[in-house]
Amino acid sequence: MDILFRPIMSLLDRFRYPWKFASICLVCLLGTLALLGQIYFSLTKDIDFTQREIAGLELLDKSFSVLVISQQHRGLSSGLLGGSEDLRPRVADRAKALADAIAKVDTELTGNADWAPLGARWQDIRSRLQKLLADGLSMKAPDNFRAHTETIELTLSWIGDIGNVSNLALDPVSDSYNLIDPMLHAIPDITERLGRLRGRATGIIARGELATADEHAIVSQLAELAMTQAQLKDRLGRAAQANTTLQAPLTSAIAEIDAGIARLRDTARSEVLGSAFTIAPAAFFDIGTAAIDVVLKHYRDTVRPSAQRLLAERMDQFQRNVINSLLVSVAALLIAGYLFGGIYFSIVRSVRELVQGAQQFASGNYRARVSFSAHDELRMVADRFNTMAHDVAELIGEIQKSAVQVGRASAEVSAAANQVAEGSNTQSEAATGMAAAVEQMTVGIDEISRHAGTAQQLAEQSGQLSREGGEVMQRTVGEMERIAEAVNSSASAVGELGEKARHISSMVEAIKQIAEQTNLLALNAAIEAARAGESGRGFAVVADEVRKLAERTAGATQEITAMSSSIQQGTERAVVAMQNGVARVRDGAELTTQAGRSMDEINSGAQEVLRAVSDISFALREQSSASAEIARNVERIAQMSEENSAAVRDTAQTAGTLQTLAVGLEKKVERFQV
Numbered sequence: 020m021d022i023l024f025r026p027i028m029s030l031l032d033r034f035r036y037p038w039k040f041a042s043i044c045l046v047c048l049l050g051t052l053a054l055l056g057q058i059y060f061s062l063t064k065d066i067d068f069t070q071r072e073i074a075g076l077e078l079l080d081k082s083f084s085v086l087v088i089s090q091q092h093r094g095l096s097s098g099l100l101g102g103s104e105d106l107r108p109r110v111a112d113r114a115k116a117l118a119d120a121i122a123k124v125d126t127e128l129t130g131n132a133d134w135a136p137l138g139a140r141w142q143d144i145r146s147r148l149q150k151l152l153a154d155g156l157s158m159k160a161p162d163n164f165r166a167h168t169e170t171i172e173l174t175l176s177w178i179g180d181i182g183n184v185s186n187l188a189l190d191p192v193s194d195s196y197n198l199i200d201p202m203l204h205a206i207p208d209i210t211e212r213l214g215r216l217r218g219r220a221t222g223i224i225a226r227g228e229l230a231t232a233d234e235h236a237i238v239s240q241l242a243e244l245a246m247t248q249a250q251l252k253d254r255l256g257r258a259a260q261a262n263t264t265l266q267a268p269l270t271s272a273i274a275e276i277d278a279g280i281a282r283l284r285d286t287a288r289s290e291v292l293g294s295a296f297t298i299a300p301a302a303f304f305d306i307g308t309a310a311i312d313v314v315l316k317h318y319r320d321t322v323r324p325s326a327q328r329l330l331a332e333r334m335d336q337f338q339r340n341v342i343n344s345l346l347v348s349v350a351a352l353l354i355a356g357y358l359f360g361g362i363y364f365s366i367v368r369s370v371r372e373l374v375q376g377a378q379q380f381a382s383g384n385y386r387a388r389v390s391f392s393a394h395d396e397l398r399m400v401a402d403r404f405n406t407m408a409h410d411v412a413e414l415i416g417e418i419q420k421s422a423v424q425v426g427r428a429s430a431e432v433s434a435a436a437n438q439v440a441e442g443s444n445t446q447s448e449a450a451t452g453m454a455a456a457v458e459q460m461t462v463g464i465d466e467i468s469r470h471a472g473t474a475q476q477l478a479e480q481s482g483q484l485s486r487e488g489g490e491v492m493q494r495t496v497g498e499m500e501r502i503a504e505a506v507n508s509s510a511s512a513v514g515e516l517g518e519k520a521r522h523i524s525s526m527v528e529a530i531k532q533i534a535e536q537t538n539l540l541a542l543n544a545a546i547e548a549a550r551a552g553e554s555g556r557g558f559a560v561v562a563d564e565v566r567k568l569a570e571r572t573a574g575a576t577q578e579i580t581a582m583s584s585s586i587q588q589g590t591e592r593a594v595v596a597m598q599n600g601v602a603r604v605r606d607g608a609e610l611t612t613q614a615g616r617s618m619d620e621i622n623s624g625a626q627e628v629l630r631a632v633s634d635i636s637f638a639l640r641e642q643s644s645a646s647a648e649i650a651r652n653v654e655r656i657a658q659m660s661e662e663n664s665a666a667v668r669d670t671a672q673t674a675g676t677l678q679t680l681a682v683g684l685e686k687k688v689e690r691f692q693v
Contacts, residue, residue, distance in 0.1 A: 036370075040363045047355060055348045062341045068186050069334045071133060072199075075185020076327055078134065079202060080319075081123045082181060086174045086207055087315060088117040089148060090214030092155075093167035094304055097218040100160035101225030103300045114152050121145055136184050137177065144173050160222055168215065175207050192333065194265065197258035198326040205251035206318050210311050212244040213283065217307025220291045225300040229291060237291055241284060248280055255322070265325055272317035279313035282306060368392065373401060376408075386412070531576040538566050 034042070092113040099106045128134045128141060147170040155163050182188035182203040190196040219240065223233050252273055259266040286306050290298050369392070376389030388408065389401040545563060 036363060036366055040359055044356065044359055047359075048352065051348060051352055051355075055344065058344045058348075059341060062337055062344065066334060066337045066341070068189075069330055069337060071186050072190060073327065073330050073334070074131065074133070075181055075187045076202075076323065076330070078124070078127050078131075078185065079178065079181050079187065080323065081120065081127055082174070082178055083202075083207065083318070084120040085117065085124055085144075085148070086171065086178065087210060087311070088113055088120050089167065089171050089174060090210060090218075090311070091308065092117055092151070093164060093171065094214055094218035094221055094307065096155055096167065097160055097164050098221040098225050098300045098304055099156065100158075100163055101222040101300065103221075103225045105301060106304070110156070117148060117152060121148060134184065137180055140173070140177050140180065144170060144177055147173070164218060164222070167218075171211055171214070175211060178207055179203055192261075192329070194258050194262035195326055195329040195333070197254045197261060198265075198322050198329070201251050201254045202318065202322060202326065205247060205254055206314060206322070209244065209247045209251055209280075210314055212240060212247050213280070213307055213311045213314070216240045216244060216283065216287060217304060217311070220287050220307070221300045221304045223291055224296055224298060224303050227296050229294050234292060237287060241287065244280065244284070248277070251276070258325075262329070268321045268325065272321045275313050276317060279310035283310040369398075369401075376401070376405075528576075528580070531580075537568070538570065542566060 092110065095106050095110040095113055099110050124141065125145070128138060147166070151163075151166055151170065155166065158166065179188070182199070187199045188203060190199050216237065219233065219236055223229055223237075255269045255273055259269045283306050286298065286303060289295055290303065372389060372392065376387065379387040388405045545566070
């Protein structure tokens with residue numbers, strides 16, 4: 020998260036707190052002034068807008084006078100040119116009033132540069148009006164009326180331009196807008212409609228004749244008048260709804276205007292459209308003028324003052340808003356400045372308290388604690404300071420105790436080092452004597468090693484002879500074992516022969532039994548043949564031959580049996596003799612094997628003697644090397660003893676220095692109060 024703020028953190032870390040807060044105040048002040056400027060310019064713009072509307076009302080009033088007088092002059096001129104000479108003084112009076120109204124408008128336009136866009140069209144209207152004032156009565160009645168009407172229409176359009184230039188047509192509030200819009204459009208239009216109706220009807224009455232064109236014009240003007248009247252009532256009704264304070268005067272104004280217009284409309288219908296012509300032209304003109312005067316009366320007494328009052332109230336409200344905005348902004352700036360000042364002095368006080376605590380710690384007073392007033396994030400720093408002071412106090416207390424212990428230990432180390440130095444000297448002398456004794460022992464070991472070498476040679480010769488005798492015994496045993504194996508094989512073969520002879524005897528016995536059976540069968544066959552008589556004679560011959568063959572077979576089997584018995588007895592005697600020979604061979608092999616084992620034992624003993632002599636020789640060589648190494652090590656020990664003596668002396672000096680440093684450390688930590 021702090022990555023986003025690292026640039027500004029890097030910048031602010033270069034400044035002290037006054038500059039930091041000055042920078043923040045400057046940024047806040049610039050932002051506030053910018054917002055205040057926008058509010059001020061917005062409000063002053065609204066004020067200028069409303070002021071221009073108020074000035075526009077003044078110009079509108081003067082321009083409206085020109086319009087009304089022009090309408091009156093048109094009507095009177097129309098009556099005069101229609102034949103009513105009694106209207107001439109009034110025409111002259113209206114001409115003078117119109118000239119005065121034109122002069123007032125000129126003065127208003129030349130005195131305000133804001134009305135410059137209206138100048139060109141006004142010059143055209145003024146020139147037209149001045150021409151009508153100079154030459155209008157020399158014109159024909161229709162031409163005069165038409166010229167007046169054209170000029171009045173230009174004046175109506177110019178009044179609309181006044182509304183645009185003066186911001187009246189752009190009024191943003193409903194109540195005032197619904198009052199201003201009728202002044203720009205409905206009221207001028209309705210006075211124009213009334214003026215046209217008054218002028219044309221006055222001329223018709225003066226002539227005493229209603230033409231068809233005049234009738235159509237009167238009907239059209241009455242319709243236009245009704246439409247304009249409805250627009251005026253709608254606007255004034257909306258204004259009354261938007262502002263309850265306007266309901267009573269506007270309702271009364273609408274009623275009076277409706278009554279005046281209704282009287283004129285009824286008179287025009289009866290006297291003009293009805294062709295009665297019973298009313299004098301001047302009287303009808305006065306009725307029309309009365310209707311217009313009612314409209315003008317409420318324009319001057321109700322609508323215009325109400326609009327001007329609303330604009331004035333709005334102006335006052337804008338001015339109050341400007342003042343209130345300025346006051347609120349100034350108050351906000353003062354409060355913000357007061358808060359920034361409080362924050363700054365709070366931080367400065369906190370820093371001062373931290374500095375005081377740090378100074379006490381720096382002076383060695385670790386019993387003191389930072390007394391902190393604020394309860395913000397810096398209090399954590401103060402708490403950490405106090406915790407650090409407590410921990411450092413404990414550490415210094417331990418250091419003080421350790422310094423005393425180090426002083427005592429260094430004294431003990433110094434005394435022990437002196438004792439070790441003396442022991443090292445004694446050890447060096449003993450090592451020198453040991454080196455001489457080891458040298459003598461090395462000479463004796465070398466002599467023993469020489470005799471051990473001779474014994475090793477004799478043991479090697481004895482071992483060689485015993486190995487050769489052992490090998491001869493082993494070959495003899497091998498030959499006797501092979502003889503025993505051959506005799507065993509022969510005995511086995513003879514035994515197998517005896518087994519076969521016994522098998523032959525069994526086979527001969529079987530043959531003998533078969534011969535006996537055959538003999539019995541032949542005998543039976545001869546008996547049966549004898550019984551058969553002559554027919555059995557041939558069979559008797561065969562039976563006799565079979566009996567003879569059986570007898571010979573029996574004799575042969577007896578001979579074979581006797582021979583098999585002889586063979587079996589001979590094989591049994593051969594087997595017994597061979598088994599006795601094998602037994603004697605085995606006895607000789609066992610004796611030879613025992614002799615071989617004895618030779619092996621002699622060889623093993625010779626080998627053991629050889630190994631023992633070799634081990635003795637190797638051990639003597641190793642002992643000789645070890646004795647030499649011992650001699651060198653003893654010499655090295657003597658040197659190391661001397662070096663150790665020097666190191667112990669250095670240690671004694673270092674212990675003395677350590678004791679001095681321990682005393683100095685005790686003095687330095689004495690200033691810390693824990």
